[in-house]
Amino acid sequence: MMKVLILGGTTEASALARTLCEYSIPALFSYAGRVTAPKPQPLPTRVGGFGGVDGLAAFLADNGITHLVDATHPFAAQMSRHAVAAAERCGVGLIALTRPPWEPVAGDRWQRVASVEAAVQAIAGPAERIMLAIGRMHLAEFAAQAQHHYLLRLVDAPGSLPPLPRHSVIVDRGPFTLDGDRALLRAHRIERIVCKNAGGEGAASKLRAARELGLPVLMIDRPAPAPRPEVHSVDAVLAWLGHDTDLGV
């Protein structure tokens, strides 16, 4: 019998969970456990790492998983590599549900870099007011450029002070709006945005606001994708599972 495991942590994963529930397709949902109050899902949900490839392979076998959908964030490269290895080991089908990356359009002032490390290097120079929209995992690396004032937008209030001498914290969770982000950039007199190329709609408004305000954006490109088939829509995952969206099962 078919049983799906969704590796989540994105809006796409939540959309897929809703659809699988709607179609009564047996499925489990998995969160890494990074945020204090993850969005409740309409599927049985587990939280926390599996314990590497071995742990994930054991989980797939113990729970009779037949199909694995990697709907993690495009920067969650380790989880995606583990998913490829565990699925191969267990003979479980694997597909990735991802969002296409953002592409610059007329009026954008993007500088692209290949990694967080390269982003840190790229902002050596005079002090600026920077919106650092990269989540909380890599904030410490920006302490190497302590001259800047950083505006941090985080999903949870940080338990301890972020390791940056000059910063402000906004606790907020997307999706964000153009009006809201324009107002935020103005209120904090932001001169540059540093962000990851997450793609999708939920976090794109800061890029539109930057375009309107003529602000430069330092865009951190995605890590190389794990070798697996990728689709960009819930319908494409359903088709892969052998379901027709018009006819049901």
Ligand SMILES: NC(=O)c1ccc[n+]([C@@H]2O[C@H](COP(=O)([O-])OP(=O)(O)OC[C@H]3O[C@@H](n4cnc5c(N)ncnc54)[C@H](OP(=O)(O)O)[C@@H]3O)[C@@H](O)[C@H]2O)c1
């Ligand atoms: N990286 C980002 O910018 C970003 C942004 C938004 C949301 N997220 C979400 O946050 C989670 C963690 O991201 P990350 O960049 O820290 O990942 P990562 O570096 O690729 O993964 C680190 C470890 O976290 C565990 N893990 C990650 N995703 C998991 C999931 N869905 N279910 C169970 N365990 C998971 C795995 O632990 P074990 O090895 O012990 O199995 C994995 O090896 C992901 O689920 C991702 O979708 C990440």
